[in-house]
Every structure is written in C-alpha cells, then in structure tokens.
Amino acid sequence: MRNTARWAAALGLTAAAVCGPLIGDAVAAPGAAPSSLYAPSALVLVTGHGNDAATATPERAVTLNCAPTASGTHPAAAAACAELRGVGGDFDALKAADGVMCTKLYDPVVVTVQGVWQGKRVSYERSFGNACMRDAASGSLFAF
Template structure:
C-alpha cells in the first residue's frame, strides 16, 4: 500500500512538473490561443465593367462572412455561403445554368473576390462576356 501511494505521489508531482509550465505558458500568452473554433471566412466581392480588375471601374462591392454564421452586406449571404461550402470555396466550380441563352454582345463584366475562406487566403478574378453570362451562373454568390 505504501509503494502504491509513493508511486501515485511521484507520478502526480512529475505530471505537475511537466504539464504545469505548458498550461501556465499558454495561459500567460492569450494571443496564442485561438479565439474561435471556426476558421475565418470573410470575403469582399466586387463587380464592374471592364476586361480585367485593373482596368475595370468598380460598380458594386459587398462583404460576405460565412463563419460561424452567414452575415455581411451580401443580399443573400446564407445562400451564397451554402453554395460556397458546396464547392469547397472553389469559385471556378460555379457553373452556368443550361437553360439560359445570352447574346454574344461583348460588354465585359469582371468580378473579384479577396479575403479568407476557411482560414486560407483567397484572390479570385473572372471576366464574363456580359452581364447576362455572369447572371447565368447557377449561384447567388455573384448576384449582388
């Protein structure tokens, strides 16, 4: 019985000596601990007329936050976040609907996305032939 008590006391003191500084060190550095259980997903989406973002005149810009809940100035934030989760944040995977016919009039519209999606930096740019082609996407992400 005495050996069991000694072993328990020795193991307890060893654990306190080994683990104690780790716990105290983490508590002493409040910035080291994550502030949320969710990876950040905060985006700024813009649209404008022009061939590239560098030459386009921005017309609209919205914010879209998807973690922990959908918010921002995007008119359909919850739906846009759900659609982006469905394609794992791959904006290029957003495809056009088959039932929409657009003219071939070239009046380019460029959309951009800058920010963070699930903790990873995002920078996306896509030029559509005209507004109809942009609006034909089977998604509400760029519908603002």
C-alpha cells in the first residue's frame, strides 16, 4: 500500500508538471478554483523543409499562448492569436494574402501544430510548395 501511494504521488506530480500549464491549476490542486475563466490555448508550432512532418527537417519551433492574452516565443503572438480567433481555430480556414506572388520553385516546407486550442486538443499538419506559399497562405501564424 505504501508503494502505491508513492507512485500515485509521483504520477500526480508528473501530471501536474506536464498538464498544469495547459489545463490550469485544477490538476495541480484538486478542489481549488481554476486560476482563469478562459479555456486554455497553448500551441507549439514547427516549420521545416520536407514533404511531411515524418521526413522533414525541423528548422524552427515556437510556442503560442492565446488566453487570456497573447504570449509565447512567437514573434507576432498577438497577430497570430487574432488570426486564429478570426477563423475559430480552423487552421485550414486561414486566408491567403491578396496580391502575393510566389515562384513555382518546388522546395517543400511543412508546418505542424500540436497543443490545445480553447480547451480542445489539436494536431495539424500541412505541406506547401515553398516558403513563400506557406507565408502567403498562413498570414502571421507561421511567419517565424
């Protein structure tokens, strides 16, 4: 019984350390009121060269937190959060910029998103023909 209690305590601490930032203080302190009324929105965005995430070489990764305020290592966190809110978190609904002209040079890039958007887990992957096409299609979200 004593070992079971130790494992439970260790696992509880691990869950709080890993999930606490994503789902609030309720995991870290059962019965405590959440520290925020906002659903969590914490994402890790990665971009790299290649046709898909499994074979691509990651080049850059940033974090993006959108609730209650925009933060993270993303260089344009406020703009990226505003774009995501504008499409309801639907990454495929991001609009291509008007008037952007890209070469047809094929140098594929892939972007991935993992995390939580407004309290729901998200996993997204999309390939583009080149970096210009990625930037034109995703606004400021993948411009890092």
